[in-house]
Amino acid sequence: MREAIELDTIDRAIIDTLQGGFPICERPYAEVAGGLGIAEADLLRRLQRLLDRSVLTRFGPLFQVERMGGAFVLAAMRVPETDWQRVLAVVNSLPAVAHNYRRESERNSEFNMWFVLAAESEAGIDAAIGQIQQSSGLQVFSFPKLQEYFVEMKLPVRP
Incomplete structure (x- = not known):
């Protein structure tokens, strides 16, 4: 805590x-x-x-990489608990990984590691997925964006 x-x-x-x-x-x-x-x-x-102090986890612009000719994809893995730290280090070592987080859900415990890959091209995404799979020995599941939604959410900081 x-x-x-x-x-x-x-x-x-x-x-x-x-x-x-x-x-x-x-x-x-x-x-x-x-x-x-x-x-x-x-x-x-x-x-x-x-x-x-991790009050803010990130401060910077958000880019629409497709408009600049790049590519990105949401990816997930099934990572055994006993191998979590090793696989986490493998995934986080790639510069194409925008962010990585652990997700546990009673409804869908199949995938527990989720991350976003961003690269200059689809080939860069494929290369990153291949490198993660080769280094980790585990399969990476890719979930490309089918449709984009813009949801503006501003959270007031209250005393």
């Missing part, structure tokens, strides 16, 4: 503000900081602290 982390009013305002967009300008952090009434250096320090 993780230790509770105290967020002050400014931390909460940073999280709330950055969920709604990020300015495209020469000094976006300075613009955001100015809107929050703090210095740019303070904003950067606070963002890094939120990342270091």
Whole structure:
């Protein structure tokens, strides 16, 4: 169980503000900081602290790789518990792995490791899957996107 982390009013305002967009300008952090009434250096320090403490797991843009000519796919594996750490290291060692997580469900316990592969091409996806299968000795199941949905979800950070 993780230790509770105290967020002050400014931390909460940073999280709330950055969920709604990020300015495209020469000094976006300075613009955001100015809107929050703090210095740019303070904003950067606070963002890094939120990342270091895993309050934020990621801060950065989301790209539609297909529009840029790339490819991505959701993938899953059946990983025996006794082999979990080894396979986790294999999967996470590839730069094509965007994120990897464990999922356990009473309804569908068949797949327990899920990850996203992103590459410059379909061939890059195939190569990553092949490398994972060869290195792990386990099959990778690929679930390509059939249809895209956009669901905007903003979560207010409350005291």
